[in-house]
Amino acid sequence: MISQSNHQDKRKDILSAALKLFVEFGFHGTPTSKIAAEAGVANGTLFHYYKVKDDLVIALYNDIKNELNRYITSKTSCGDSLETKVKTMFIHFIYWALDNREKFYYIHQFHLSPHFSKISPETIHEQSLCHIGLITEGIRAKLLKPLPVEFLLTIIGSHVFGIYQYLTKTQFSEKEQKKVINDSYEMLWCMMKP
Amino acid sequence: MISQSNHQDKRKDILSAALKLFVEFGFHGTPTSKIAAEAGVANGTLFHYYKVKDDLVIALYNDIKNELNRYITSKTSCGDSLETKVKTMFIHFIYWALDNREKFYYIHQFHLSPHFSKISPETIHEQSLCHIGLITEGIRAKLLKPLPVEFLLTIIGSHVFGIYQYLTKTQFSEKEQKKVINDSYEMLWCMMKP
């Protein structure tokens, strides 16, 4: 248990060091030596946990994706109406992105890199399950336009990223930020409703 | 004139080789030696045109951006109504993206990389001028929601990228593709109108 805990810590240290540096300098711009240094471990240790650099890049992605999904899922209560669920999910998605900028940025950085092709379609599908369920339900309840789930999923995803981009480009007061998020939600809703 | 033409050709060869390889293997994954080989020039020649690799990365971005803007601008005629202009611009934006997948992909790959920070805000603004004008006009004419131009610009941009992603993820017949684009336009419109 204790040795396992130590084990876990180094792993996590390497992951967060990698996240910080990848976001700032890109995959290429960050040598494993710098990651190890930032994590406070030796170079060789990094390769003990991740046989090759790409393994680290991919593990970091899966790690973040899972964290995001766990967070989003934890925020919707079964008792809520479908509309409430959708709104809750959307709002929390945005707030998660704002509270975890590096992680959210990394997800997209990863998507736009050759590494993404190494994630199997099954894994991608699995990682979208929590969204897919809600959208499917929404269509059935005639709350959303009767369009392919994949299509709505993609559109919502890019909408969220757009809002993230806008909100992080400029410094906003909390009140302004809230207004932007509300406006965005209204817009999303107008776009999606039948 | 003739020597200038040769000059231009090598430049272009290097740029298109770089585009092809950057999109497939990433900035880091493509050594200058491979770019030179793909372009059919010697390694040293590449460095004659671009002193350092980053110069090439940036030049390629600006080149593509300008081409896209020239294309978009060329498609709107002064006589058209504002609504027609907006629709024309949107549709052609999508079609340009589909006809120039590598270029469109590269734009976003570049945006999500540390290189983007090397583009000055003035240049960025300049490169958005053709869109900004239309959006400003649209707001004034009460065709679009009275929100910050920057905000609408960002949202539209990510909407377009979302559609691009969806359309390139799967193979569609021409008819299906047209339907997706039309649906997307309707959705954009619902989202933006006051």
Added chain:
DNA sequence: GTCTATATCTCGATAGAC
């Protein structure tokens, strides 16, 4: 599991002939 030391390799960039 973790460290130090280092092998091996590749890449970006330069020098200099043509």
Added chain:
DNA sequence: GTCTATCGAGATATAGAC
């Protein structure tokens, strides 16, 4: 302007002591 040849830096990954 274009090429060939090459240098030097810095990268990933490994070996082996602890």
